[in-house]
Amino acid sequence: xxIAQIANTHSAIRNPQSxxxxxxxxxxxxVLIRVVERNDVTSPFAAVDRVDYQPFGVxxxxxxxxxxxAGPPIGPLWVRPQTYPTPDxxxxxxxxxxxxxxxxxxxxxWVVWGAGDEMGFCVHMRENxxxxxxxxxxxxxxxxxxxxxxxxxxxxxxxxxxxxxxTLHVVDADGELFGQATISLTVPDTAVNPLRPLWQWxxxxxxxxxxxxxxxxxxxxxxxxxxxxxxxxxxxxATAAFLQQLKLVYQRDAGGGERGELTVWHGATKLAQIGGxxxxxxxxxxxxxxxLFQFPDGQRLALRLYFYWANLNFALExxxxxxxxxPAGAAExxxxxxxxxxxxxxxxxxxDLERFDLLLNPANLDVKFVGSDIHxxxxxxxxxxxxxxxxxxxxxxxxxxxxxQVWQTRAKPRPVRDPLAxxxxxxxxxxxxxxxxxxxxxxxxxxxxxxxxxxxxxxLCPGCQTYFNVQKDVxxxxxAKWGKHAPLLKNAAVLEDAISSEVLEG
Numbered sequence: 001x002x003i004a005q006i007a008n009t010h011s012a013i014r015n016p017q018s019x020x021x022x023x024x025x026x027x028x029x030x031v032l033i034r035v036v037e038r039n040d041v042t043s044p045f046a047a048v049d050r051v052d053y054q055p056f057g058v059x060x061x062x063x064x065x066x067x068x069x070a071g072p073p074i075g076p077l078w079v080r081p082q083t084y085p086t087p088d089x090x091x092x093x094x095x096x097x098x099x100x101x102x103x104x105x106x107x108x109x110w111v112v113w114g115a116g117d118e119m120g121f122c123v124h125m126r127e128n129x130x131x132x133x134x135x136x137x138x139x140x141x142x143x144x145x146x147x148x149x150x151x152x153x154x155x156x157x158x159x160x161x162x163x164x165x166x167t168l169h170v171v172d173a174d175g176e177l178f179g180q181a182t183i184s185l186t187v188p189d190t191a192v193n194p195l196r197p198l199w200q201w202x203x204x205x206x207x208x209x210x211x212x213x214x215x216x217x218x219x220x221x222x223x224x225x226x227x228x229x230x231x232x233x234x235x236x237x238a239t240a241a242f243l244q245q246l247k248l249v250y251q252r253d254a255g256g257g258e259r260g261e262l263t264v265w266h267g268a269t270k271l272a273q274i275g276g277x278x279x280x281x282x283x284x285x286x287x288x289x290x291x292l293f294q295f296p297d298g299q300r301l302a303l304r305l306y307f308y309w310a311n312l313n314f315a316l317e318x319x320x321x322x323x324x325x326x327p328a329g330a331a332e333x334x335x336x337x338x339x340x341x342x343x344x345x346x347x348x349x350x351x352d353l354e355r356f357d358l359l360l361n362p363a364n365l366d367v368k369f370v371g372s373d374i375h376x377x378x379x380x381x382x383x384x385x386x387x388x389x390x391x392x393x394x395x396x397x398x399x400x401x402x403x404x405q406v407w408q409t410r411a412k413p414r415p416v417r418d419p420l421a422x423x424x425x426x427x428x429x430x431x432x433x434x435x436x437x438x439x440x441x442x443x444x445x446x447x448x449x450x451x452x453x454x455x456x457x458x459x460l461c462p463g464c465q466t467y468f469n470v471q472k473d474v475x476x477x478x479x480a481k482w483g484k485h486a487p488l489l490k491n492a493a494v495l496e497d498a499i500s501s502e503v504l505e506g
Contacts, residue, residue, distance in 0.1 A: 029068065031077060031123070031137075031170045031179030036062040036144065036506075038225045038421060052188045052230040053109060053149045053164070054218065056156050056196035057291040058306045058353075060226050061111075063145040065123050065170065065179070067137050075172055076134035079145050080120030081111045082167040082180070087118050087312055089345035094315035099351040100150075103164040103185055110150040111166065112310045116349040121145050123170065125504065132376075132504075144506045146224065148353055149185065150289065150308065154321065156196040157213075161187045190232040192216060195243075197290045201323055208283065210248040212292055220293040220302050223355060224378055224503040225418040233294055242266070242301070242362045248290055252283045252324070258336070262288075264303065264358065264388075269365060272358050274305060276392030277485055280333065281314060281344070282307055284324045296425050299433075300361050307393065308353040309485065312345040313338065354393060354485045359428065367432050369495075371419070372487040378500040380419055381492035382431065390490040417506070419498040427498050 035051055053059055065079060081101025088096040099118055103109040113121040115132065123143050126135040137143075147168075153159040163186045170179035188194075195214035202209065216232040217239070235243065245267040254261035254275065260283045264272040282288055289306040311318075314337070319330040337344045357371035359380075368383040370391070383389045419427075 028177040033181040034064050036064050037228050050184045051228050053185045055161050055191055055194045058150050058289045060223050061147045061149055064142040065145050066142040067140050070139050073136035073138045075136040077123040077170050078120030079170050082169050089312035097313040100310040103166045106164045108153045112148045112351050114352045188230040206252050208250045217292050220295050222420045270388040272389035274391050277395050285318050303358040306355045309348050309350045352485050354487050376502045376504050380498035381489055381494045384491045387491055392488045394486040394488045417501050424498050
């Protein structure tokens with residue numbers, strides 16, 4: 001029996017001892033796991049038994065992990081797939097260079113997490129001089145866990161979608177098992193022919209062109225507040241016309257520094273340019289994902305750009321998988337990656353994931369918004385009008401700009417937990433379209449609407465199914481920490497009322 005099937009109400013989850021019948025007590029069940037649905041507002045309890053993955057894309061699996069009962073400290077503890085071996089960059093076994101697990105018996109779906117922790121996603125972390133450090137568990141408090149499900153079949157065009165299972169273990173530093181759960185990762189019910197990225201490598205140009213093909217696109221799913229199910233809608237005529245002109249050009253080596261550059265085009269109009277710490281393996285082994293969502297307002301599209309680091313080193317066949325290298329070329333590249341005092345495994349933070357959500361209105365591409373993350377916070381910005389987004393994954397020379405961006409995303413007068421659920425749709429409309437057709441408050445000025453929303457609880461928009469509410473609690477501002485791969489927006493202004501609280505708080 002799956003551990004989380006033992007509970008059936010949210011109140012029982014909050015009181016774990018009373019929620020667990022004696023007959024389901026297991027040998028390794030000191031720690032329990034459940035799936036979290038968005039903010040636990042729309043669906044206060046979801047059994048750990050069935051979660052949609054995102055076909056041909058990336059979706060966070062958000063879990064809550066907690067001790068069955070308080071007692072002497074245990075841990076620190078980490079959550080990771082049962083398929084995950086302890087990595088070793090010095091091993092001759094290439095399987096031990098992978099800092100990711102997979103679904104059970106299915107290498108097409110990777111399970112990756114961030115923060116550079118090779119043990120897994122740490123259940124409880126504590127601030128230590130501005131850094132997050134693993135800490136033991138002493139109470140029955142729930143801790144949010146984020147594992148990223150990356151669906152990356154070798155041939156997306158011919159791939160047939162199928163459901164999978166994922167078995168998770170909760171272990172300590174010695175590998176002792178304290179809890180486990182098995183989750184069914186299902187194909188979304190409405191996914192018949194979803195959009196998928198198709199790559200075309202041009203060795204003469206030294207670049208790959210990526211286009212999105214398919215007849216359906218998913219409704220927007222937040223990174224840190226995902227829904228258990230993914231809903232797909234048909235690509236209508238306007239979106240199909242937009243897709244015909246949309247392409248991503250990934251220049252493998254943009255300037256001879258062993259770093260690439262990704263540019264997003266709509267016809268001859270440049271929409272975004274991403275540079276910085278995009279070293280060659282991210283292109284050559286396609287350690288990136290590109291997805292298009294329908295935004296909740298039904299008018300805008302969200303292009304999500306993901307980059308991830310999940311390998312301490314690379315096997316020749318991995319670098320040759322997509323035709324970029326010959327055997328000799330792959331061997332030469334491996335030698336370069338591992339040369340000097342700072343080979344790939346020491347230079348890069350592994351594992352890690354970073355993303356940009358580029359929010360577009362096909363009817364007016366001059367106005368763009370972008371969502372990203374810094375220091376465990378999601379934040380949204382408006383790109384300078386009429387300009388293409390200019391963004392980077394920070395290198396060492398970008399440290400001052402990253403520190404400034406951290407300061408800009410500190411606690412503001414109206415921090416929100418999940419920007420999408422608590423007003424992002426309305427915030428976007430305030431700039432470009434002041435009259436929301438769904439909200440009864442849409443005829444009022446923004447400040448009056450905010451004041452009224454503060455007196456109400458969870459004002460649900462029947463059109464976009466997001467909440468319009470402003471939380472009163474102010475999260476503590478993070479320390480100024482710079483880490484590898486930090487997203488940096490060069491020509492975008494932060495929206496002060498679209499900054500989340502720290503996602504490690506839930």
